[in-house]
Amino acid sequence: MRGLKIEVRGIVQGVGFRPFVYRVAREYGITGSVSNDSRGVTIHASGEGEQLYLFLNAIKNEAPPAAVVEEVNVFTEGRPSRYPSFEIAPSSADGGREVLVSPDIATCRECIAELFDPGDRRYLYPFINCTNCGPRFTIIAETPYDRPNTSMAKFTMCPDCAREYDDPSDRRFHAQPNACPACGPAVRLADRAGNTPGGDPVTRAAALLREGKIVAVKGLGGFQLACDATGDDAVAALRERKQRYSRPFAVMTATLEDAWRLCEIDEREADLLSGARRPIVLLREKEGSPISPQVAGGLAHQGIFLPYTPLHHLLVREAGIPLVMTSGNVSNEPIAIANDEALERLGDIADYFLLHDRDILVRYDDSVSRIFKGAEYPVRRARGYAPYPLRVRRRAGRTVLALGPELKNTFCALRGDLAFVSQHIGDMETADEVRHFEEALSAMRRLFSLSPEVVAHDLHPEYATTQMAPEFGLPVIGVQHHHAHVVSCMADRDLTGEVIGVAWDGTGYGQDGTVWGGEFLVADETGFRRGAHLYRYPMPGADACVHNLHRMAAGVMSGLFADPTDALERLRERIEIDDAEAESLLFQLRERVNTPMTSSAGRMFDAVAALAGVRDVALYDGQAACELEAIADGSGEYYDFLLDTSAEPWVVDTRPLFREVLVDLAAGTGAPEISAKFHAAMALAVVETCEALAEATGLDRVVLSGGVFQNELFGGWVVDGLASARLRPFVHRRVPCNDGGVSLGQAVVAAAKDRVS
Ligand SMILES: [Zn+2]
Ligand SMILES: [Zn+2]
Ligand SMILES: [Zn+2]
Known part of the structure; x- marks a missing residue:
C-alpha cells in the first residue's frame, strides 16, 4: 500500500472534477478523498502501486470535457491514510483567493x-x-x-x-x-409594448423569424438580435435599425452539418466551431451559399457559430434557417443584458423579445476567432474565454492593473503569474462604454479579490483610460502602444528576453510627436529600441484620414511629388475630389496644419485602397484593408521598396512601391492585381527588414503583433517568409493581435518596470 497527495490546478471546480475523481478512484479500488481548496482540487489516495499509477494517469488524461488540467503535483505521503472508501470531502475554506x-x-x-x-x-x-x-x-x-x-x-x-x-x-x-x-x-415572448402573444414562446419566435421579423433574444452574456440570414429584406432592416451599415454580422446555424453547407470548414475549424467555447469562427463562404450577401458586408470571410445555450438550440432548430445573431445594441453602445433595458434600448430595432427570468450579471459579447497557420488565432475575446486568467512566464511582484487602449479595449490585471484579461469592452468613446468598463472592472476585482498596486496606461494623453489612470491613487506607469503589442505577443507565447517585434497597426502614440504604426522594435519586457519603421507620410486632417481615405492617398502623393499642387493634381487624375476638399487638402499639406506625420502600416493599406478605387470612405477602421485583402488576386509579382539603413532607426521606404502603383494604374491594371502585388511587397518588407535586424542583433525570434496581422494573406506571407529566412516567427494564440491584446502587454511591461525600479 502506498499513499499519494495529488494537487490538481487549472479549471477543476464547477466542471464535475470531483465526481470524476470519485468515479475513477472506485474503478481502480483507490481509497481516500477529494476536495476543493483555494487553488484547485486536492486528492488523498491510497492503493496498490499499479492501481495508483493507473489512477494518476486517468486524472491527467481523462478529465471531464470542461476541465482544463494545467498542473498535477504529486507528493508521496509517508504514512498513507487509511480510509474505508473514497469520499468527496467538504471544501476547505482557506480564503478562496485563487479559485478559478x-x-x-x-x-x-x-x-x-x-x-x-x-x-x-x-x-x-x-x-x-x-x-x-x-x-x-x-x-x-x-x-x-x-x-x-x-x-x-x-x-x-x-x-x-x-x-x-x-x-x-x-x-x-x-x-x-x-x-x-x-x-x-422560464422564457416568454413579448412584443414592443410588452404584450405576450399566445402559444409556445420559442415556436412562436421561430415562426416570426421565418416571416422576416427581428427578434431580440436574451442570450448568455447579453441580448442578441436575430433575423433570417437568407432574407435580404430582414438583414437590410436590421442594418438600418441598428445603424450598422457595413460591419459583418455573424450567422448561427443549428448544426455543424448546416454550417458545412455555407462555408469551407477544415478539421480544426470544425473543432473550434463545436468546442465548449463556441466563438464566432471566421470562415470562407462557399460559392452558392444561401446567406444574403448583405450579411458579410463585402468581406471574404463569414462569421459562423453554433448554438451554445439550450434556448439557441431550440430556436435555431425550430426556425429551420440560418439566423443572423448579432449583439443586442445600437452601434457604439454596450450589449443590453436586463429585460427592461432591452425593451427600452432595443425597442426601435426588434419587433419581438424572447425574454427569460434568469438574470445576466455581467456583460459578455460573443467571442470571435479563426484558425491561422494551423491553430487558433483569436480576434475578439469575450464569452467562453474571459476573464479566465492566462498564465505568464514572468511573475509580477506587485499586482498591476493595465487599463488598455482606446479602441477594442480590454483591461488586464496581473497578479503573480496569472493575467486576468477582461472581456472585450469596446471603444472607449462614449459614456456608456466607459460605464461598461467600470462595471466589468469592479466585477473582476470582486470575483478574484484583486487589489491593484500599480496602474499601467497608454501614452496617448487623450485616451479615456490614460485620463482615468491617476484616479486610482496608485503609482502609474505609461507604456508605449507598440511596445505593449510586442510584449503582449511575447507573453501570449511564453517568451522572455530580447526579440525582434513587428507591430503593425492603424495608430499608436509615438514618443517623437508622430503617429506610429509600422514599427520594428528590438524589445524585451522592460524596454525597446526602435529598429526600423515605415516611411512617414503626412496625414492631412489627422484622424479624418481614417475615414476619408483619399486624404491618406493625398498624404502619400505629397511624399512622391515635392510640390503639393502637383501631388493633388496627380491624385485627382485617379480619384474624384471636389474643389473645396482639394483646397483644404492643399492648405493642410502646404502649411502642415493638423497634419501629423505617420509611419502607420494600416494607413498604407487605406491609401492603396483609395488609389485603386476599392473604397474612398471607410465606415470603420480597417474596412478598406479587409476589402483589399478580399479581392487580392495576382501572379506572384510584387512592388519594390527600399530599406534605408543610413541612419537609425532604419526606414522602409515605400515611395518606390507607390510609384509603381501609379504606373500600374496608368496602364489600366486592375485592383485585384494591384492588391496582390501590394500585399506581397508589404510582407516582403517585413521579412527583409527582420532579416537585416537579425543580422545586426543576433536575434532570431520575431513576434508579430498589431491589427494589420489580422490580414490572413499578408500575415501568412510574413510567417512563411520569416521561416524560410531561418528566423522564428511567433503569432498570437491566446489574445488578439489587435488592440484587444494590448492590455496584456501593458501589464507585463509595467510589472517588469516595477520590478526594476
Ligand atoms: Zn427542478
Ligand atoms: Zn450538460
Ligand atoms: Zn494597436
Whole structure:
C-alpha cells in the first residue's frame, strides 16, 4: 500500500472534477478523498502501486470535457491514510483567493440529447445544463461559485433537482445552475409594448423569424438580435435599425452539418466551431451559399457559430434557417443584458423579445476567432474565454492593473503569474462604454479579490483610460502602444528576453510627436529600441484620414511629388475630389496644419485602397484593408521598396512601391492585381527588414503583433517568409493581435518596470 497527495490546478471546480475523481478512484479500488481548496482540487489516495499509477494517469488524461488540467503535483505521503472508501470531502475554506471559475460552457452532448428526448423531464426545457456545461461567469456575483452566489439563487430546486444535485454519481452533482421546468427559469415572448402573444414562446419566435421579423433574444452574456440570414429584406432592416451599415454580422446555424453547407470548414475549424467555447469562427463562404450577401458586408470571410445555450438550440432548430445573431445594441453602445433595458434600448430595432427570468450579471459579447497557420488565432475575446486568467512566464511582484487602449479595449490585471484579461469592452468613446468598463472592472476585482498596486496606461494623453489612470491613487506607469503589442505577443507565447517585434497597426502614440504604426522594435519586457519603421507620410486632417481615405492617398502623393499642387493634381487624375476638399487638402499639406506625420502600416493599406478605387470612405477602421485583402488576386509579382539603413532607426521606404502603383494604374491594371502585388511587397518588407535586424542583433525570434496581422494573406506571407529566412516567427494564440491584446502587454511591461525600479 502506498499513499499519494495529488494537487490538481487549472479549471477543476464547477466542471464535475470531483465526481470524476470519485468515479475513477472506485474503478481502480483507490481509497481516500477529494476536495476543493483555494487553488484547485486536492486528492488523498491510497492503493496498490499499479492501481495508483493507473489512477494518476486517468486524472491527467481523462478529465471531464470542461476541465482544463494545467498542473498535477504529486507528493508521496509517508504514512498513507487509511480510509474505508473514497469520499468527496467538504471544501476547505482557506480564503478562496485563487479559485478559478470556468468560463461559460456550451450545452454538452448529453444535455442536447435530453433536450430533444420526449421522454425526458427536461424535454425542450431552455435552461437544461449539467456539471459539464452551462452558464458560469455570466451568472456569478461572488466567489466561490456556489448557487447562492449566482443569479440562480432566487430559484429553489424541486426535490427531483435537489436529489441530482446531492448525488455524487449523478451528472448534475453540484451543477449550480441545475433547474427544470418545475422549479427553474422560464422564457416568454413579448412584443414592443410588452404584450405576450399566445402559444409556445420559442415556436412562436421561430415562426416570426421565418416571416422576416427581428427578434431580440436574451442570450448568455447579453441580448442578441436575430433575423433570417437568407432574407435580404430582414438583414437590410436590421442594418438600418441598428445603424450598422457595413460591419459583418455573424450567422448561427443549428448544426455543424448546416454550417458545412455555407462555408469551407477544415478539421480544426470544425473543432473550434463545436468546442465548449463556441466563438464566432471566421470562415470562407462557399460559392452558392444561401446567406444574403448583405450579411458579410463585402468581406471574404463569414462569421459562423453554433448554438451554445439550450434556448439557441431550440430556436435555431425550430426556425429551420440560418439566423443572423448579432449583439443586442445600437452601434457604439454596450450589449443590453436586463429585460427592461432591452425593451427600452432595443425597442426601435426588434419587433419581438424572447425574454427569460434568469438574470445576466455581467456583460459578455460573443467571442470571435479563426484558425491561422494551423491553430487558433483569436480576434475578439469575450464569452467562453474571459476573464479566465492566462498564465505568464514572468511573475509580477506587485499586482498591476493595465487599463488598455482606446479602441477594442480590454483591461488586464496581473497578479503573480496569472493575467486576468477582461472581456472585450469596446471603444472607449462614449459614456456608456466607459460605464461598461467600470462595471466589468469592479466585477473582476470582486470575483478574484484583486487589489491593484500599480496602474499601467497608454501614452496617448487623450485616451479615456490614460485620463482615468491617476484616479486610482496608485503609482502609474505609461507604456508605449507598440511596445505593449510586442510584449503582449511575447507573453501570449511564453517568451522572455530580447526579440525582434513587428507591430503593425492603424495608430499608436509615438514618443517623437508622430503617429506610429509600422514599427520594428528590438524589445524585451522592460524596454525597446526602435529598429526600423515605415516611411512617414503626412496625414492631412489627422484622424479624418481614417475615414476619408483619399486624404491618406493625398498624404502619400505629397511624399512622391515635392510640390503639393502637383501631388493633388496627380491624385485627382485617379480619384474624384471636389474643389473645396482639394483646397483644404492643399492648405493642410502646404502649411502642415493638423497634419501629423505617420509611419502607420494600416494607413498604407487605406491609401492603396483609395488609389485603386476599392473604397474612398471607410465606415470603420480597417474596412478598406479587409476589402483589399478580399479581392487580392495576382501572379506572384510584387512592388519594390527600399530599406534605408543610413541612419537609425532604419526606414522602409515605400515611395518606390507607390510609384509603381501609379504606373500600374496608368496602364489600366486592375485592383485585384494591384492588391496582390501590394500585399506581397508589404510582407516582403517585413521579412527583409527582420532579416537585416537579425543580422545586426543576433536575434532570431520575431513576434508579430498589431491589427494589420489580422490580414490572413499578408500575415501568412510574413510567417512563411520569416521561416524560410531561418528566423522564428511567433503569432498570437491566446489574445488578439489587435488592440484587444494590448492590455496584456501593458501589464507585463509595467510589472517588469516595477520590478526594476
Ligand atoms: Zn450538460
Ligand atoms: Zn427542478
Ligand atoms: Zn494597436
